[in-house]
Amino acid sequence: MDNPLHYLQLALNEARKSPPKPTNYCVGALLLDTSTATPTIVTTGYTLECPGNTHAEQCCFIKLAAKHNLPEERVGEVLPEEGCVLFTTMEPCAYRASGNITCVERILRCGRIKTVVSGVREPDTFVEGNNGRSILEKAGVKCIYVRGLEEEILEVAKAGHVQQNDEMK
Numbered sequence: 330m331d332n333p334l335h336y337l338q339l340a341l342n343e344a345r346k347s348p349p350k351p352t353n354y355c356v357g358a359l360l361l362d363t364s365t366a367t368p369t370i371v372t373t374g375y376t377l378e379c380p381g382n383t384h385a386e387q388c389c390f391i392k393l394a395a396k397h398n399l400p401e402e403r404v405g406e407v408l409p410e411e412g413c414v415l416f417t418t419m420e421p422c423a424y425r426a427s428g429n430i431t432c433v434e435r436i437l438r439c440g441r442i443k444t445v446v447s448g449v450r451e452p453d454t455f456v457e458g459n460n461g462r463s464i465l466e467k468a469g470v471k472c473i474y475v476r477g478l479e480e481e482i483l484e485v486a487k488a489g490h491v492q493q494n495d496e497m498k
């Protein structure tokens with residue numbers, strides 16, 4: 330896949346649209362279909378884009394499924410067997426404090442995503458040691474980390490968090 334940083338930058342542009350909250354991260358994601366000669370972005374998403382306490386990856390699935398009048402859990406039916414790459418600024422969650430279905434579970438349920446490309450690991454703020462990568466790789470999903478946007482991604486992701494120095498004031 331050529332130029333993964335370009336698609337990660339597009340995912341970061343999505344993350345910037347997310348309304349900051351102190352209890353989660355502002356994350357952006359997009360689903361790229363590389364099964365044809367010209368890679369195509371089939372859907373995008375950002376944290377809280379869809380109603381409820383929604384994650385960026387979850388919004389990608391909700392929107393794509395809705396476009397085909399399907400429930401989110403059947404989104405895999407509209408994706409090619411091979412070639413689907415999920416770009417997400419922060420690695421998919423493997424535990425959610427709210428108890429909602431995690432994005433790792435949603436990716437596996439979709440069944441058509443063969444590669445996940447992320448810009449950063451999940452910090453330990455809410456979840457100590459996100460183990461989503463090992464769960465995905467055991468299920469045959471390739472997980473790749475693309476370097477270069479870490480600082481920007483974390484700055485956007487934590488926009489809603491009270492910064493340490495603010496507390497000192």
Ligand SMILES: Nc1nc(=O)c(N)c(NC[C@H](O)[C@H](O)[C@H](O)COP(=O)(O)O)[nH]1
Nearest residue numbers: 353356376384385421422425426427455
């Ligand atoms: N990959 C990813 N995409 C997102 O859109 C998002 N918000 C997170 N965030 C991970 C973080 O661990 C959870 O946001 C907290 O654990 C709170 O859980 P809820 O989001 O309230 O279910 N991670």
Ligand SMILES: [Zn+2]
Nearest residue numbers: 384422431432
């Ligand atoms: Zn998630």
